[in-house]
Amino acid sequence: MADTVRVRFAPSPTGSFHVGGARTALFNWAFARHHKGVFILRIEDTDRSRSTDEHIVQILDVLRWLGLDWDEGPPASGYRQTERFEIYRAHGERLLADGRAYRCRCTPETLDALRDAAKARKEQFRYPGTCREAGVPASEPHALRLKMPVGGQTVVEDAILGTVTFDNDTLDDWILVRTDGTPTYNFCVVVDDVTMKITHVIRGNDHLNNTPKQIACYAALGYEMPLFAHIPMILAPDRGKMSKRHGATTVEEFRDQGILPEALVNYLARLGWSHGDDEIFSPKELAEHFTLAQVGKAGAVFDREKLLWVSLEWIKAAAPERLAEVLTPFLGPALGLPSAAGAALVDPARLAAIAASLKERSRTLVEMAEQAACYFRPPAAYDAPATAKFWGPEAPHRYAVLIKRHLSQEAFDPESLEGLYRGLAAEMGLKLVDLAQLTRIALTGKTASPPVFQVAALLGKAETIARLKTALAAVERAKPPLGPKQ
RNA sequence: GACCCCGUCGUCUAGCCUGGCCCAGGACGCGACCCUUUCAAGGUCGAGACCGCGGGUUCAAAUCCCGCCGGGGUCACCA
Numbered sequence: 196m197a198d199t200v201r202v203r204f205a206p207s208p209t210g211s212f213h214v215g216g217a218r219t220a221l222f223n224w225a226f227a228r229h230h231k232g233v234f235i236l237r238i239e240d241t242d243r244s245r246s247t248d249e250h251i252v253q254i255l256d257v258l259r260w261l262g263l264d265w266d267e268g269p270p271a272s273g274y275r276q277t278e279r280f281e282i283y284r285a286h287g288e289r290l291l292a293d294g295r296a297y298r299c300r301c302t303p304e305t306l307d308a309l310r311d312a313a314k315a316r317k318e319q320f321r322y323p324g325t326c327r328e329a330g331v332p333a334s335e336p337h338a339l340r341l342k343m344p345v346g347g348q349t350v351v352e353d354a355i356l357g358t359v360t361f362d363n364d365t366l367d368d369w370i371l372v373r374t375d376g377t378p379t380y381n382f383c384v385v386v387d388d389v390t391m392k393i394t395h396v397i398r399g400n401d402h403l404n405n406t407p408k409q410i411a412c413y414a415a416l417g418y419e420m421p422l423f424a425h426i427p428m429i430l431a432p433d434r435g436k437m438s439k440r441h442g443a444t445t446v447e448e449f450r451d452q453g454i455l456p457e458a459l460v461n462y463l464a465r466l467g468w469s470h471g472d473d474e475i476f477s478p479k480e481l482a483e484h485f486t487l488a489q490v491g492k493a494g495a496v497f498d499r500e501k502l503l504w505v506s507l508e509w510i511k512a513a514a515p516e517r518l519a520e521v522l523t524p525f526l527g528p529a530l531g532l533p534s535a536a537g538a539a540l541v542d543p544a545r546l547a548a549i550a551a552s553l554k555e556r557s558r559t560l561v562e563m564a565e566q567a568a569c570y571f572r573p574p575a576a577y578d579a580p581a582t583a584k585f586w587g588p589e590a591p592h593r594y595a596v597l598i599k600r601h602l603s604q605e606a607f608d609p610e611s612l613e614g615l616y617r618g619l620a621a622e623m624g625l626k627l628v629d630l631a632q633l634t635r636i637a638l639t640g641k642t643a644s645p646p647v648f649q650v651a652a653l654l655g656k657a658e659t660i661a662r663l664k665t666a667l668a669a670v671e672r673a674k675p676p677l678g679p680k681q
Numbered sequence: 682g683a684c685c686c687c688g689u690c691g692u693c694u695a696g697c698c699u700g701g702c703c704c705a706g707g708a709c710g711c712g713a714c715c716c717u718u719u720c721a722a723g724g725u726c727g728a729g730a731c732c733g734c735g736g737g738u739u740c741a742a743a744u745c746c747c748g749c750c751g752g753g754g755u756c757a758c759c760a
Contacts, residue, residue, distance in 0.1 A: 207760050242760060303758060310757090319683045319756075338758055356686070357698095365684055365756095373758040380760045404685060404755040427687075427753095434752060462693095465708090469694055472707040491687095491694075494753065498692050501709040511722075556721040566720095616718075631718035643720035 200232025201394045204258075204265075205384070207239040208250030211445040212257045214497070215399065215429045215437070218463040221481075222426055222490070223397050224263040225464070228482035235391060236268030238275040241383055251275075257446045261456050262478050267391075276383050283378035286386050286416065287339050287371055295415035296371055298331035299340045321367035339372035341382075341412055349407040354395070354424035354487040361407040369408055381405055385412040388421055397424045397487070400494075424487050427467050430494045437497055453525055453560025454502065458509040462502045466495040475508055503558040510554050510563070518550035519543050522560050522567070529564035530571060537564075540571060548653055552645040566644075570653060573662050574640025577669060581642040585632050586670050593633055594667040596623070598660060607656045612648040634659075637666030 204220040206212070227234035236258065240246035255269060268274045290296035306322070313320035322340070331337050344363045351359040371382040378386075384405075388396060403425045413420045431441040443449055449459050461476050468491070470476070470484045510518065523546070526537030541549070549570050550563065557563035596619070604615055616634075620627045635647045638659065644650055651659045 209760070239760065245760085299758090301758095306758085314682090317682060321756095340758095359685070361685075370758050375758080377758085379758070384760095399754095400686070401754055407685095425686085430753080432692085436753090465693065467693090472695065474693090474708055493687050495694090496692060498709070501693065504709055507722090553721095555723090613718085620718095627718050629718090635719060639719095641719085645720085647718060 198394060200227060200230040201235065201392050202227050202232065202397055203235035203237050203388070203391065203393055204263075205237040205239050205387070205398075206254055207242060207245075208247060208254060209242060209245040210250065211447060212254055213437075213444055214446060214449070214459075214463065217257070217261060217446050217459070218429060218466060219397070219399055219426065220258060220263050221261070221460060221463055222468070222485070224265075225481045225485035226395065226397060226487065227266075229485045232394075233266045234264070235393070236265040236274060237387060237391070238269060239380070239383065241276045241377065241380060243277065246277075253447070257450075260450060261446070261460055263460075276387065279383075279387065280378070282390060283372070283383060283386050284376075287378065287382070290341065290371065290415055291339060293415070294342075296339050296341050297327055297329075297368075298333065298335070298337035299326040299368075299370070300329075300331045300335050300337050301325055319365070321365075322369075324368055327368060336374050338370050338374045340368040341371050341408075341415060343368050343408075343411050344414075349410050351403070351406045351410065351423055353403075354422055355427075355490050356403070356425055356492060359403065359406075363407075366407055366411070371412075381408055382412065385409050385416070389413065389416065389418045393421050395422045395424060397426065400425045400428050424490070426490055427492060428494045429466060430496045432496055432498075434494070434496065441497075442499065449502075453562070453564070454506045455509045455513065455521070455560075458506040459502070461509065462505045465505075466497065467491050475505070507555075507558045510557055510560075513554070515547035515551040515554070516543065518554060518560075518563070519546035522546065522550055522563055525560045525564035526567065526571075529561070530568055545653070552649050552653065556645070569639040569641075569644060569650065573658075573665060574638075576640060577636055577666070578641045581632075581636050581640075582670075582673070584642075585636060586673065590633060590670045591667060593623075593630065594637070594663055594670060597630065597634060598663045598667065601656065601660050601663065604656070607652055607659075609646065609648040609652045612651055616648070633666075634663065637663045 202223045204216075204223045206216055206220075224234050226232070236255075238246075238251055238254070240251070251269065258265065272278055287296065291298070301322075309323065310320045326337075326340070327342065343366050347363050349361045349363055349366070351361070353359055369381065370379050372378050387393075406423055406425075410420060429437055431437045433441075437444050443452065446459070450456070457478060460478055460481070464476060464481050464485075465474065468485065469489055473484075476484070520543070523537045524534055526532075526540055527534040528537075530536075530540075540546075549567050553563045553566050557566060600615060600619060604611070616627060616630050619625075620630050623630075631647050632642060634651065635642060635644055638644070638647065638650050638654065654662070
């Protein structure tokens, strides 16, 4: 390919950042990186009433969080449509001067009436071209319309869908510039893509029907067309549109749920794209393998379960130090404290060790933080099924022995502790599990936790013994010892 | 309604272009077993798709052709 690949992601800042948008951004990014091209971020904020600066900031934040770095775009100027009105105006004038566009004085009311009439006759409405040859003078209020070709067909050679054909007679003279002088979306897109020298337009399937209109605009302007690639939509489990009703839909929500960015990127990539039987891809591998030819045509249902699996895979693969860092903000909330409180709770090294003990049993950082609670405070209560099963008549005696042995235990690392327990179990004629579960309940309040010896080591000798004593007191309260021990 | 797109296990998908290696492979989820101080993780095995339906073409079709049905998208002086 002689020319450098230039692609863009062009969100409109009118709402929160949807995962569908994230995937479109991702495919563009991966395509650009794969071809050593340029990834451009452009803000489509022509809709001034709905566009807000907060949404723009949000878009930049999310893209950075996802690791989808752009080569051109904000904060540099010139990448927001509101900054580019002069360019659109000039192109509109040129089309008018070339006779490729014309002034139209039909009012929205007139058009609505025509639309209703067409609907009553069960016909599809198309602008009848009333002003096409009317030579409406500039002095009159007017919109600018593009002269669409009459008869024939417009063919879209889509990199994903193949050849898509539209009859020109189903297309009408659409509005380039409104009566108030503002350019319409379809016009801006064409002008922007052309002036930014976009080579491949990779966008959602919902834009396919805009494509023939835009192609006519490229032709009228005398510009070369980019290649188009329309990617399939992301669907809800009922195969409809994804909405809040189905749970999380925005990138921020997944971030708040404790999904790692590379996990979300990985999952989104596999929604509609594949590389053989491979499932796990780092962003770098994505860039390496991504091709439009391997993007599917059918819509893909968003499956939260699989996302969680991918998330677990990335948590398992993450370095403990990194986990400690990203886990910190989740700690406070998990302990019922303000989110800022988490940072003061532990030093990074200890938190890294904690994260390491939790990584293969946490699908999200939220789950990890919840499971980490036992490292920061004694159990608030003992799980009822657990005590029912393990706090038998012999429990007080065993706790007493455990406390005594822990007191005389010097080395408090997992291996030494395991040795202590194994020796003790043999001595008492018990299975390791009989002792281990008692300690686990004392330490965590539950029957499920990371390996107990690891938990005890992380807690330290003093805290471990304190919790064993608390548990002993609790068993005795619940079930007074039966006669003399031994 | 018109136009456009899509249709392989519940879900994501490989295979389709260049028919036979596919009575369809992988992954998630599900079930069983193994491992094991618990839960996970890991390992092994299993259930699960008449390749939307119906016709063709062909010695041979998930793969090519036609029709149908189903789903989705778009039909603004919104983006």
